[in-house]
Amino acid sequence: MLCYQHHTEMLLGLSNDLEEALPYACQEPGCLIRYDGPRGYFLDTKDTNIIGAEITPRVNCSNDGQRMYLTEVTPERRNFRLWKCPECDQSYMNDEDTSAGLGKKMGA
Numbered sequence: 001m002l003c004y005q006h007h008t009e010m011l012l013g014l015s016n017d018l019e020e021a022l023p024y025a026c027q028e029p030g031c032l033i034r035y036d037g038p039r040g041y042f043l044d045t046k047d048t049n050i051i052g053a054e055i056t057p058r059v060n061c062s063n064d065g066q067r068m069y070l071t072e073v074t075p076e077r078r079n080f081r082l083w084k085c086p087e088c089d090q091s092y093m094n095d096e097d098t099s100a101g102l103g104k105k106m107g108a
């Protein structure tokens with residue numbers, strides 16, 4: 001499971017309280033990106049300014065609608081993303097340039 005911003009491995013948070021399930025957390029200092037099963041990626045902050053400015057990716061599994069997590073990126077292919085479902089292991093490949101505005105096709 002990778003942080004969608006830093007592409008570094010996310011680790012399960014540590015807690016002394018075993019009753020409390022902590023989300024996966026990015027290891028970059030200051031990174032607010034977290035992941036847990038039902039919610040998918042989210043930001044560990046209550047600051048609505050930060051939440052509003054940040055676009056967290058939402059990739060849903062076509063089988064069961066679970067939020068998928070980023071599992072692989074390829075440095076040579078900037079837009080390549082491999083997503084995986086935490087429930088059924090289905091993967092989804094995103095290899096398109098989705099940046100807005102550029103190379104827009106004319107509609108029919």
Ligand SMILES: [Zn+2]
Nearest residue numbers: 003006026031
């Ligand atoms: Zn990060």
Ligand SMILES: [Zn+2]
Nearest residue numbers: 061063085088
């Ligand atoms: Zn699934």
